[in-house]
Amino acid sequence: MKLVSRSAWGAAAPTGSYSRISSTRGVKIHYEGSAVPGALAGDHGRCASHVRDIQRSHLNDPDEGWIDVAYSFLVCPHGYVFEGRGLHVKNGANGNPSLNAGHYAVCAMVGTSGVVSPTAAMLDGLVDAIEYCRAQGGAGGEVRGHRDGYATTCPGDELYVWVQRGAPRPDGSGTAPAPAPPSGPASAAPPFPGRILRLADPMVHGADVQAVQSRLIERTWSVGPDGADGWYGKRTRATIVAFQQDSTANGWPLADDGEVGPLTWAALWDRPVRR
Ligand SMILES: [Zn+2]
Ligand SMILES: [Zn+2]
Numbered sequence: 676m677k678l679v680s681r682s683a684w685g686a687a688a689p690t691g692s693y694s695r696i697s698s699t700r701g702v703k704i705h706y707e708g709s710a711v712p713g714a715l716a717g718d719h720g721r722c723a724s725h726v727r728d729i730q731r732s733h734l735n736d737p738d739e740g741w742i743d744v745a746y747s748f749l750v751c752p753h754g755y756v757f758e759g760r761g762l763h764v765k766n767g768a769n770g771n772p773s774l775n776a777g778h779y780a781v782c783a784m785v786g787t788s789g790v791v792s793p794t795a796a797m798l799d800g801l802v803d804a805i806e807y808c809r810a811q812g813g814a815g816g817e818v819r820g821h822r823d824g825y826a827t828t829c830p831g832d833e834l835y836v837w838v839q840r841g842a843p844r845p846d847g848s849g850t851a852p853a854p855a856p857p858s859g860p861a862s863a864a865p866p867f868p869g870r871i872l873r874l875a876d877p878m879v880h881g882a883d884v885q886a887v888q889s890r891l892i893e894r895t896w897s898v899g900p901d902g903a904d905g906w907y908g909k910r911t912r913a914t915i916v917a918f919q920q921d922s923t924a925n926g927w928p929l930a931d932d933g934e935v936g937p938l939t940w941a942a943l944w945d946r947p948v949r950r
Contacts, residue, residue: 676803677755684723684757687730691742694765696776701817702805703769703778704838705746706830711786715752716794722751725784733767741767747779748804754796756804762812770825778819779808783834792833795845802844818842864944872907872935879907887911887935890943891918915939922946 707729715721730744739745745767746759759782760766768780781804785793793801808814820838821829830838837843868883888903891914899910912933919929919939927946929939 676807677753677800678807679723679726679755679757681758681761684726686727686744686758687734689743689760690734693742693760694776695763696765696813697763698813698815699776699778699808700815701778701819702747702808702814703774703780703819703821703823704801704830704834704842705768705780705782705821706834707782707784707786708827708829708831709786710788711784711790713789715784716790719751719753719755722753722755722757722784725751726757729782739767743767745780746782747808749782749784750797750800750804751784752790752794752797754794754800754803756800756807762808769821770827774824778817779812779814780821781805781808783830785831785834787831791831793837798837798843798845802842805842864941867937867940874907874909874912874933880905884911887915887940887943891915894918894943918943 712721712725715725726744726749729749733739733741733744744759747761747764747766747768748759749757751757759780762779765772765775766780767775768782769775769778781801783793783797783801785791785797805814805818809816818838818841820835821827822835865886868881868886870883872879872884872887882905884907885903885905888898888905888911891898892903896914896918898914899908901910915935916931916933919931919933919942922929922939922942923931925946927942929942935943
């Protein structure tokens with residue numbers, strides 16, 4: 676993570692005392708919601724001064740009474756994570772004191788004109804900030820938009836769609852997943868291994884078989900006494916057949932051939948759990 680400390684960006688000292696917090700339910704994503712100078716996009720040298728401007732405008736806001744920049748962190752188009760109030764401090768951005776204590780506030784430096792879309796580097800920086808809040812700041816697994824629970828258009832439609840997709844890194848290498856919905860552990864499927872997994876002689880074995888078995892167990896199917904051992908035996912085949920029939924019965928049709936090709940692979944990860 677490319678973290679820019681308060682001293683590095685030239686933060687002014689807070690004008691009052693912070694409220695300390697030990698943990699949060701997660702992170703809320705914001706955007707600036709105003710003009711963000713387009714020149715910022717091509718010149719990281721301008722970003723620290725832009726963060727100082729944001730802090731100054733917050734300190735001078737007559738209505739809010741802010742003691743500091745309102746956000747926990749701010750992320751620039753180049754993926755740098757600027758420390759705002761930082762970890763274990765209640766932010767001022769989420770809308771009211773209880774919302775501010777509930778989630779850290781991470782602001783993307785995009786707005787309604789100038790820089791209007793997040794860059795790939797920025798999305799990576801946002802995920803860096805989320806992971807940092809979790810690893811060091813006691814943040815839980817939630818990733819939400821400012822508009823969740825508060826009447827605002829923030830963080831804009833583009834970032835909000837990204838939040839709803841689970842805040843993935845742009846290259847798909849990792850995500851900051853929102854917690855599993857109550858319907859079950861839906862998650863993005865890992866890439867199909869490229870070979871069809873089936874009962875064969877000699878027996879098929881490998882990490883891909885193990886991934887299928889682990890996923891079945893996660894979805895409450897039994898794969899036999901040996902658990903996820905990586906061997907595609909008769910018991911694993913029988914469980915796959917049962918899973919395929921259950922899928923078909925629940926509106927996700929699959930041939931019940933006991934083989935894991937791309938369609939069964941996708942269903943294992945993406946089909947909502949209904950059993
Ligand atoms: Zn906001
Ligand atoms: Zn920058």
